[in-house]
Amino acid sequence: MKGMVFTEFFSLVETAFGEDMLDDIIDDANLPNGGAYTAVGTYNHMELVAMVIALSTRSEIPVPDLVKTFGTYLFGRFVALYPNFFDNVTDSFVFLSGIENIIHAEVLKLYPDANLPKFDVQIEGDELVMIYHSNRHFADLAEGLIIGASQHFDEDFKIVKADLDENSTEFRIVRQ
């Protein structure tokens, strides 16, 4: 998983729970590098999972809620860090259907070895069906990102989530 996700997770924890909490979950997660992450590196996603579990234990907030919240926050960071991906993008459906072919294509240029999730997208009127394929089980993160997109484009979404199999989750998004 790209280091940027880790560094952004750190800044969210620092902002929302304080630096001490960050220190604590780093200790709890027993990370191989002691929590020294850099945005341009690549790390095992299980390290993030360990930290989220530690945060959940300490904050008593369920893991899915934490991950979803992080997803929503992460979307905002994407907008701030990579504004050119949002040029001329007028609504969330256009954006979501372009992740696979536009954003991931750009990511692969810089990081040819990046292991990216796959999204199948189909739009019918005001309904968008997105199937998330990944062996990392971060469907909650994906849901948070979708919510982030709806907030960014100021749209109201109704999201129905269904696990299709172990590695795929379907999001049925209806624009209200």
Place this chain on the structure above:
Amino acid sequence: MTEIAVTVEKLQRRLEREKRAKQEAERLLEEKSLDLYQANQQLLLFTADLEKIVELRTNELKMALMKAEAATRAKTDFLATISHEIRTPLNGVIGMARILSDTLLDDEQQNYVHVIDTCGKTLLSLINDILDLTKIESGNLELEQRAISIVDECNSCLKILNEQATKQQIRLEKAYASNIPAYLLGDATRLKQIVTNLLSNAIKFTHHGKVTLSVEAVEISNTNVALKISVSDTGIGIAPDKIDRLFKPFSQVDSSTTRKYGGTGLGLAICAKLVNLMGGNIGVESEPGKGTTFFFTLTAQLATQEIATKTNHVIQQENKQLSILIAEDNLINQKVLQISLKKLGFTQITIVNDGMQCVELFNHQTFDVIFMDMQMPRIDGLDATRIIRSLNLEKQPHIIALTANAFQEDVKLCNEAGMDDFLAKPLDAKILKEKLKLLKF
């Protein structure tokens, strides 16, 4: 105190973490830089390889081009040689046939001689056509830029074809627009070749009615003129689907045409190429059964009359009394020329076999006219001419080059050596007569 110690420890741990993250980032940066460096090196290698390949290819292409050019030159040289070789015996055949036809023959014999003469002339025109086409295609044909009168040249074409038209009972008419300029710069020989060819075709394919030669200026400026010259007939016409093939070499409308009307199928191809060389276009409009109009355009600079007027030797002496020297190594050619001259009434004829003998003769005598072969043993025609021109003679002879080489370069070489005129072999009795008639001392 303990609380401060704990805080310090925490800060230290965070600092350590940041340091390690920084080192990690630096390591990644270095790794990426190395990757980029290696990728660049690889690209440089590729570029160098590519440049080598391009250079190699360029050299190969240059070699191929040189070979192709050499082959073209060889082809042209071959054709020049072959034409020379064919023209020389052909000169003998046509010349002797003509002489033979003037002897006492019965009708049957006369008929045979006529066939020999016709076949010889057909072969000659085919060789000339092929030579023309080759010269144009190899870019060796240079157009002259002399002041010419379009009206005079067109009239001369009509005159040449008048006999053919009369024989077929075709009216030959002309329609010259009043806006044609008196003189313009051009190549009279080539212009006449095109017009004659079109007229001859028109007459050939017209069984009754008329053939009209029209000339008009379609655009005139202070310095230039654009002319349109058309030849219209009331002949058999050409089917629309056959028109495209007309201007391609060896393409008559169909093979039955060749059988019925003769010809090599090269004439229009040569016309088209000549017109292109003159910067014009050639075209045709036709309706089967009603007639055909061939037309071409050309753009030329306007000229004034004084450049157009040719100067010639002026004379008092009666032509028939001229002393003539033939310098020619080929026995048959000597004979043909000698007999032709005798038939024209010239009696004072001397023959030498090479340039050396020719020059030596001038030690103790002089001649009015020399027919000088270009290729002779010991001293060739060009050198012999130069030597004679350098002699301090009371009166310089009129030297006419005589050669089977029909290329423009030869004409130039002859002029440069100091020759006055040029006669291509095989000899045409009519042209010979014209040349000698013009000659005045």
